[in-house]
Structures are given as C-alpha cells and as structure tokens.
Amino acid sequence: MKTFKKYYYLPASPEEVYLALTKAQSIQLWTGAEVEFREEAGTEFSFWDGDISGKNLEFDYGKKIVQQWYFGEENDPSIVTIKLHADKKGTSLEFIQTNIPDQDYDDFTSGINEYYLGGLQDFFED
Numbered sequence: 001m002k003t004f005k006k007y008y009y010l011p012a013s014p015e016e017v018y019l020a021l022t023k024a025q026s027i028q029l030w031t032g033a034e035v036e037f038r039e040e041a042g043t044e045f046s047f048w049d050g051d052i053s054g055k056n057l058e059f060d061y062g063k064k065i066v067q068q069w070y071f072g073e074e075n076d077p078s079i080v081t082i083k084l085h086a087d088k089k090g091t092s093l094e095f096i097q098t099n100i101p102d103q104d105y106d107d108f109t110s111g112i113n114e115y116y117l118g119g120l121q122d123f124f125e126d
Contacts, residue, residue: 001099008093012124014084015062017091030123
C-alpha cells in the first residue's frame with residue numbers, strides 16, 4: 001500500500017475552494033458529471049458514476065476535508081485528507097491519500113492529477 005501527497009495552487013480563496021469541493025452543484029460544474037454528495041460526516045458520496053466513491057468523515061469549513069475512498073474489496077481504509085492553506089496567490093491545497101493499493105497507484109494518481117484536482121484547477125483558472 002502506498003501514500004500519495006501533493007500540493008496544488010489554486011487562484012481562489014480557501015473558502016471558495018472548500019465550497020467547490022463540498023457543494024454537489026459546484027462539484028458537478030468542475031467534474032462535468034453527476035455526483036452524489038452531502039457536506040455531512042457519515043454520509044456516502046459518488047463522483048463519475050462511482051469511479052470515486054466513499055464516505056465523508058470530517059469537515060472543517062474553509063480548512064479541511066477528510067474522507068474514506070473505497071477501492072473494491074480492499075480491507076484497509078484509504079483516507080483522503082484535503083487541507084486548504086491561504087496563499088498569496090489564493091490557496092495551497094494539500095492532498096494526502098493513504099493506503100492506495102500498489103497495483104492501482106500509477107493509474108489512480110494520474111487520474112487524481114488529471115481529472116479530480118486537474119478539473120478543480122481548470123475550474124478556477126477559467
């Protein structure tokens with residue numbers, strides 16, 4: 001199992017980025033897909049027809065989102081922590097994901113870079 005950690009810079013305030021990550025209507029805009037999402041700990045979510053799905057664990061408005069993402073039948077929870085830090089250019093987003101299965105790591109992290117966080121970057125840069 002591997003861990004993925006990366007920083008992304010977004011030209012928007014931490015509060016704006018937080019809202020883009022936690023409001024279903026906003027998520028639909030930057031993913032271009034139907035989503036199921038509620039900003040409530042203990043609720044399950046789904047993006048891209050289940051390509052990314054999991055459970056919301058914790059929300060700290062404008063600062064942090066913690067989720068468990070599902071990988072098929074894997075036993076160890078894969079925890080995603082998104083921290084938002086104010087930066088002179090907007091927001092520094094820290095993305096950390098633990099327990100990514102070794103065989104899925106390359107495909108999965110390229111998808112995160114291109115579609116999930118790449119889509120979010122495109123949303124704020126357009």
